[in-house]
Amino acid sequence: MCASYGLDPRFTDAELLAEAxxxxxxxxxxxxxxxxxxxLRPTGKNLRNVNPLVTAGEGGATLESAWWGYLVDGAPAKFPSINTRSERLQDRxxxxxxxxxxxxxxxYEMQKPDRVWHEFGLxxxxxxxxxxxTQRGRTPDGEWxxxxxxxxxxxxxHLAGIHDRIPVLIPTAFADDWLTGEPSRELIDAALTAAETLDERVSAAARPDDKGEGMLF
Structure with a gap:
């Protein structure tokens, strides 16, 4: 699973949106x-993180703050919700x-059994x-x-020996399709095919500073 991630303000190569x-x-x-x-870590019972998210607005892509993981009845879900398997979306x-x-x-992911954290990226x-x-949820203080x-x-x-799963990365050319396309088996299949075009660029490096430690779920 994706346990934590980073957003470096010094980014210079924006590969997020087809039209930046x-x-x-x-x-x-x-x-x-x-x-x-x-x-950036999941929001849990004792940790409140709201992180930037790009969504489809009326005038195009827009930025909003969002809660990592689902909220149910005003509390973090008791079931695992920070990640969703692509196979589940294909079936449903x-x-x-x-x-x-x-x-x-x-x-960041931990390689087992060595318990060494690795940073993945492009x-x-x-x-x-x-x-x-995404879905809407109500926070413990009653806000949606x-x-x-x-x-x-x-x-x-080339990455399976470090961790068995990676996030579905969306190339710039497919960003609009992902944000605005009709929800269907065809959409997730196309996203997986698009993600594979970035596979050769994904690399991983060991992080001796243990960037993933201290997470609360």
Whole structure:
């Protein structure tokens, strides 16, 4: 699963949207600077994180703050919800009714049994989008917000020895399709095919500073 990820404000290569929206990119950079390089982790019972999410607005892509993981009856879901398997969406495409892109410059996974954290990405400073499905949820203080779950797929061969699954990365050319396409088995199949075009660019490096430790789910 995707346990945590990073958003470096120094990103220079924006591979998030086919037609880069400067307002979205400026908003991301400003948010990341305020976040001061902190790792983005799921929101849990004792940890309240709201992170930037790219969604489809009336005038095009828009940026909003969202809760990582689903909320049920005003509390974090008791079932695993920070990630959603692509196979589940293929079997139940109704889960694709609302979608988003999660902007990141890297994500972190632990290699077992060595318990060594690795950072995955498309290269230093490269901004990319991870596929997500969304739904509305009510926070413990009664406010309604967007919640998101990152879509995961089996890892390509060169990464499978580190972790068995990776996020579905959305190339710029497919970003609009992912955000606005009709929810269907065909959409998730096309997203998986598009994601495979980035496989050769994905690399992983060990992180001796243990970026993923201290997470609360």
């Amino acid at each position: 929206d400067e307002a979205v990119l400026d908003g991301l950079r400003s948010w990341a600077q305020q976040n001061a390089g902190e790792t 495409p109704g889960g694709l009714r609302s979608r988003a892109l999660v902007p990141a410059t890297g994500w 290269g230093p400073g490269v901004l990319f989008g991870m596929a997500a499905v 917000t967007t919640c998101y779950s990152i879509v995961m797929r089996p890892s390509p061969a």
